[in-house]
Amino acid sequence: MNLIWRILKICPMPRVKIKEPSSYVHQCEIKVRVTDLNYGNHLANEKVLMYAQEARVDFLDAHKMSEIDFWGTSLIQGDAAITYKSEGFLGDIIIVELGIDDVSNSSFDFVYKMTNKTKNTVLAIVKTRMVCFDYEERKVTSVPKKFKALSK
């Protein structure tokens, strides 16, 4: 049995509870590189947040958008929560599914389900709170209607 699964079996109540969305709207694949590993010879914990950004940018690119040009505004990250479920190793293929949740006037959640396709395990669940922000005016803006439509 995978080591992390053993840990989780013993610790069944992780501190962070991330609610998964009812569906995911995008997915991409990331291969674990040698530079993604740490001294434990497994995927470093901070790389998971980088994978989330990679998936987010890939999703935005699919809609011809970016973090800077998000239907006329920009995105900044307000917070993040990560629950680590299992390990990743060199060459593993990670499927990152991206969902949208909890859309409010000026912010929303991206939820990322990362599955280790090679090991057939869930790697991590991540949530990032994205805030719509006008860099020129230096103020929070409304979530664009076109994006809201996507999230429904």
Next chain:
Amino acid sequence: MSHTCSKKVRGFHCDAYGHVNNARYLEFLEEARWTAFEEDKVVEAFDAIGLQFFVVNITIRFKSPVLPETTIDITTSLGETKRKTISFIQEIHVDGNLSTSAEVTFVLFDKNTQRAVMINESHLAYFKNLSDA
């Protein structure tokens, strides 16, 4: 009581948006934890009894961006402990202003039994310099 260390942010820590990338904060926090543990010889002590730290959860809140050439102060203190988990509260300050706060939760993993162990007083004693108690 908390441990504080300082670090100068360099250009290579920053991303295309000109500020520290959100994932890089996790590296800063990890470096600060290792520094705190190193000074108290925590890693050697846990290694001697066959225990390793495994991160199981991280929550992080980004209050304001950190720019290149800024000196940041990172504080680390003991947070909540539960039956099998132990948390550390970490904050990044710039000129005394809070930039980032995080809670990082670990289990202590026994290399021999390959299981997470119960947190006990003897484990917590190693973190007395990071605790208010």
